[in-house]
Amino acid sequence: MRVLVVEDDRRIAADLERGLRAAGYVVETVGDGEEAWFRGDTEDYAAIILDLGLPGMDGLAVLKRWRANDRRIPVLILTARASWAERVDGIDAGADDYLPKPFRMEELLARLRSIVRRSAGHASSVISIGDITFDERQMRVTVRGSPVALSPLEYRLASYLVLHRGRVVSQHELSENIYGQEDAHDSNAVEVLVGRVRKKLGGELIETRRGFGYIVPGADA
Amino acid sequence: MRVLVVEDDRRIAADLERGLRAAGYVVETVGDGEEAWFRGDTEDYAAIILDLGLPGMDGLAVLKRWRANDRRIPVLILTARASWAERVDGIDAGADDYLPKPFRMEELLARLRSIVRRSAGHASSVISIGDITFDERQMRVTVRGSPVALSPLEYRLASYLVLHRGRVVSQHELSENIYGQEDAHDSNAVEVLVGRVRKKLGGELIETRRGFGYIVPGADA
DNA sequence: TGATCCATGTCAGCGAGCTGTCAGGCCGGG
DNA sequence: CCCGGCCTGACAGCTCGCTGACATGGATCA
The missing domain is CATH 1.10.10.10 (Winged helix-like DNA-binding domain superfamily/Winged helix DNA-binding domain)
Structure with missing residues (x-):
């Protein structure tokens, strides 16, 4: 299971990588919006974890561009600014779930499982x-x-x-x-x-x- | 067999836990709607026992959100307000069975077995x-x-x-x-x-x- | 209180079979 | 004809799951 982490804070990114790998995911990390958009648009991931505070291109803009291009990869938004208004913005932009920082790894993993499962839909096994x-x-x-x-x-x-x-x-x-x-x-x-x-x-x-x-x-x- | 109990009344919750554990279930309990929704959406349970009178988010709303997300976990609704109209609401929202308070533990266990069995696709126990x-x-x-x-x-x-x-x-x-x-x-x-x-x-x-x-x-x- | 039993977790040893490595052969393209 | 990429058989090391033996701890009863 391949997951893209979009996060510019090195420490948080490292934590995420460690936790996700321990849970059995294959993790790739990028630190700026442009690169994130390109990767998400051209590669196949089971899910994307997206930080909103990014250099280069704003996280929400990246998400909107993916959705505009018909990319249906499940996206879990991650942000320190956890206001309700922003949450609505994120959902409107096409995010599948939303997690305020700071978060516990367990909760992130659970939400990740949830959105992956949902997006996997009901294709015959x-x-x-x-x-x-x-x-x-x-x-x-x-x-x-x-x-x-x-x-x-x-x-x-x-x-x-x-x-x-x-x-x-x-x-x-x-x-x-x-x-x-x-x-x-x-x-x-x-x-x-x-x-x-x-x-x-x-x-x-x-x-x-x-x-x-x-x-x-x-x-x- | 893992069961989620959603109940804000501590006394009733404790009773439920005791009875269910004695019957061999692994029990987890939450007391508010938000948490209940999150757990039910991200974890796997054999069944959920859901009280309707909840702080945070109403029980019925929680249930509807699970069903909207295609969660098919069997749900047994528990409520003091046992009017016929409400019962219909619960079934409409996707509940598998309905038990008015007060109830006897035996009956709850029987109904629980029934909905678990039904969801697994077995006709008899x-x-x-x-x-x-x-x-x-x-x-x-x-x-x-x-x-x-x-x-x-x-x-x-x-x-x-x-x-x-x-x-x-x-x-x-x-x-x-x-x-x-x-x-x-x-x-x-x-x-x-x-x-x-x-x-x-x-x-x-x-x-x-x-x-x-x-x-x-x-x-x- | 102590003896005893039963349920359950831990540990170490074992064996089957999984898997990476390597050497050598094959084959298609220049 | 050669070269580089791919295939294949052999093999050794190791991982995973199985098993028997033991430790622990709670329940029961004298």
Whole structure:
């Protein structure tokens, strides 16, 4: 689960990163509005935590620009100025929830869970591609009806690719989302993982785009 | 089984807690509407017992906000003002059942079982899986007809997994629902508990999904 | 008060299987 | 033909969950 933190105060940002990572999120942090807008507009996050007091571009303006561009990523607004009027402004601009500083990490995590869950909506938890079926509820994959045992990492990789089917996913993006570390240590761990998944699910599911990454042919492909 | 009690009268709240705990529930109590809404929106409970006369935010308003956010947790409304009109309001707002004060604890427990069962999709309070039978009302388990003595915690664990069969349940979710919100200190208590339940009920009931959690194979599997 | 039992948490050891690394082979593109 | 990216089999280290043994602590009863 990838989360973008937009916060210019280094100390608070560091606290957030630590807490979120401990809760299992993959965290990226930016400190100014322009950069935040760009990242939020071009990358995929499960949620964005947005501080309102920013240099560069005001947080509310950033949020409004995302919404104007049809970005539906759930946004949790964070601010010291917790007046009621501002809260209304935030909700009007399209925020999904609002948290005044100072806050307890637990509460932030709870609200984050809440908005992520809400935005995940009610998509079916079963995805079928060819004769392969993914069941998120059971964390189980079946090929032609018979269950296949995937290890945790294999499952995460396959699940991520299937969730983003129809799009090329780079090795770097994969390792970020599977391992949650930015360290691009040279290793062929991802390649090995892809190989193992292919052996279990059949070679046609994941295609290689030499030089770019991997893709699961999707509905729009 | 985790239950949220929303009640501002300390005496009644204490009574409820005592009765519910005796019946094997993990109980959390809040006394005002804002807090109730937040908890109900961000935490997972098997059911919520909601008093209508609240400070902060009216009980009905809280309930409506949960439902607007697609929270389907079963809610049992509790109120002194037991007029027929109000009852209709409660049901309209999305309550699952309605209990006028004063009430007898037994009746509350019965209604609670009923709405929990209904929300889990079971018609009766007896659930059979293979040759194992769960009787939620009597808190008894039988294997091939002969009763098996489960300790309170063992029963809670087995019961929670059975109620959510067909879904992978993480160790974390289990310990939350068995012990209440205690900090997840590293401990293998859940693993030990699973082992003990398996020894008594047979090893096939609970499957391990390494790295994810446990699952009781369900009807929809 | 002390003996005893039962429920439950803790700990250490164990084993299966997960996973990163590496070496070598394959293959497509220049 | 070579090069760089990708694949694959082997393997060693390690993680996770299981299990038996023990400690603790509350309840019961003499």
